[in-house]
Amino acid sequence: MAPPTSALGRGTVVRYAIGSVGTGGFGTLPGLVLLIYMTNTLGVNPAFAGAAFTVSKIWDVIIDPWIGARSDRSLARTGARRTFMVLGAIGLPVFFVLTFTVPPGLPELASAAWVLIGFLLAATAFSFFQVPYIALPAELVDGYDDRTRLISARVIVLALAILAFGGGATEIVGLVTASGGTEYLGYLVMAGVAGLIFAVAFLIASTVERSARGTSEPVVPAPASVDGPAAPKVGPGMHYRRGWSAVRSSAPYRALLVTFVIQALAIGLMLAGVAYVAAEILGAGVLVLFLSLIAPALLVTPLWAALSRRIGKERALRIATVVFAVAALSLILLIWFPGPWLYAPVALAGAAYAGLQSLPLAMLPDTVAHDAARNGPGRAGTFSGVWTAGETAGLAFGGTIASIVLAVTGFIPTVAGQSVTQPESAIVGIIVSFSAIPAALMFGSLLSLARYPLRRSDIDESTHRVASEPAPPNGAPTA
Template identity: 55%
Template sequence: MDATTHVSRATIARYAVGSLGTGGFATLPGLVLVYYLTDTLGIAALAAGLIVTLAKVWDVIIDPVIGATSDASLARTGSRRRFMMLGGLTLPVFFFLTFAVPTGLGPVASGLWVTLAFVLCATAFSLFQVPYIALPAELTSGYDDRTRLLTWRVVVLTLAILLFGAGGPILRGLADDARVGYLVMAAVAGLVIGAGMLISSRVAPQSHSFAFVAQRRSLGVAYRDGAATLARSAPFRALLATFMLQGLATGLMLAGAQYVATWVLRSEDAVTLLFVALIAPALLLAPVWGVVARRLGKYRTFVIASGVFALAAASLIALIWAPGGWVYLPVAVAGAAYAGMQSLPMAMLPDVISYDARSNGSGKAGTFSGVWTAGETTGMALGATTLTIVLALSGYLESVAGQAVTQPDSALVGIVVSFSAVPAVLMVLSLVTLRAYRLRRSDTDNEIEVVREVIA
């Protein structure tokens, strides 16, 4: 694509559809997997957190490798498409198996089953996600064009969060048997996630004429390339640290939403209303954040969105003393801010990649996206892990499907604190790391296409 050509509507649409898959996978396991482990399979909270963390640690290990290999594949074949398609084809199978634990298995065997299936599921997801994140730097080089591309991706992302966050629990509730309900949910959700990924894989550019040469890379070289990328790019370090902290905050709230619904609001189905309150404003305001960014710049707009989210999260601490329907208002405010928190850093990442390419050469977008995805995964995984630690420390009682338990008051306080105060503090810390991000419009706009060169 020529640097002076605006990204087409068809490209924007096909790229955005991929977030139906990424949003679905990021939302549904984060929402229900820990709860499935503790309240259906009878696995202790700390053990449940360890299972989720192990899968995410594996993700962190392989993401830089997938990124570097994707760069090499791009140079050799002219496209990242085969990685994306492989992920889209295999993820539905492993997603279903994650929730297909045979009846009669004890907590230990059930935990091992989920661990293996979810590790495979996470691998399939990374095969799609890493090259998917690398694509914007190759699809367009304009500062505002990237904002436009990523804004509509976040519109679909927020729609996916609503679809899976609200629809997943509804599908789960269609069956009286909790295990059967989870199977129905996993089958339908897995197919939708895979379909979104496969459709979006078609947007990956294909050309056999590139200005750089493919190289086979060992695992050690892949990790060294990732480390070198972090070492030389101060804007990347700042943006990644910010996104990780915010991923930790939102991952913590996502994992805690079902617990808030069940034990604080006293309705397991209230999680659907929480997601509607979160996503309806995000759907409306995602394009608005793009308009504001064109006026104020991505950096300043990102700061505003993050600050609003932090204030909304902090206000939820009042659930300790006054649980009730008022919770949906601050959740809606957080949702409005969340749209900006997603679209703006993702629109800033291609700027970072292009800025680096001026001095260090093109063809490294996959390396950047591999490190980025590893960082994002770490943040989200630690969110679920932090929740299980708080639950364990506050005396939360695990149970198997059909078993009635009464949670102690300390556990209810722990649930609320993990849903409000802790995420708010993490958001404030993310604003501190963001101060180190120095790139502005003048550094990146009107750049020559440096990621790839198509020879007419």
């Protein structure tokens, strides 16, 4: 792989962070609007809607490790991963718009199938960008704290994107309907605007490798045993097995991955519930609720970075996890005391959310560096592919759990223009899936986090070891 840069330039930070405008938008919109689009606009039963959402994410679990391995091979051959990133930037807008072009009046199953196919294609295009994008920090910078700085800038942009897309998407739908358009048209316009932003952000971020490295720096090929230039071509099955082999061979990566997946499951549950809480509990729009969740993240992301420098990333992540869990659990009181008081614990959860996003992503390149010091370079893409698969699976199954809870508790689906009074059991289901279940998952993630062994001294030792070893000849395996 290309050797890490010795210093972290401002251009690298800016270009890399801009990519999170798109990743934050696509990471937010499906969980926020896709389920409610199917149940409240297309009239799809929550069980069918949840199944369609989940199947597309299961596909991500299959395809992401393969994309990661192919990205590693591209890096070894050409010195860059950007080809995959550009393909994702071009394909995602097209398929995201397709997802929201369901013709009015289609039967329930046909509507669900249309959304499934469109979103499956969109998710695949997104993975082509996201997997190599997550792999880059391990290659762009080599310092323990510099990685936190790079990721912290990304998370600030991510929080802005989540806020803009989370609040703006529903506002666009509302503006179109208020102007005489249908909900179908509103969602289509929303998808078109979002798709254009995805494309611009991803194309800018795809230039970050050239910005950081220039064109004169030589590329050190990956070992031949890990898809280097001299390695024979292998099929998707081998890439998939190598991806999960990486999980088994790195205890720090495995502990961090399990923690992040469980936490993504909890966050996916809450994201899926935001629109329902706003509509059925508050009787208001999503924007204010999203503001209370995301605005604190903008303010405290630098504080999580400072805290991690003082006490270590893993201890800071433990604190963020506990704060989020306590804030989420307190929302169970909405069953008996509904009201605007919920904005306070939601804001507290938002402050913790900044740490839950920035700290694991800053720890991921540490696990890559630790693995490279022991097993040789060349697996950053493989690690990021499995990571992205785990994240998308967690977010997806969060939406699945939410849809199951809605179905079991008697939630009544509607079509555009129709309104119903939901039964009390459905209201309780919405609150429980927004509070108690995410809190339990967050507390559970502390068990796997306790098994994460890396500390600053371990990373400094790994970085020094990789930097002091001579580069192997082309195609030669690392000792």
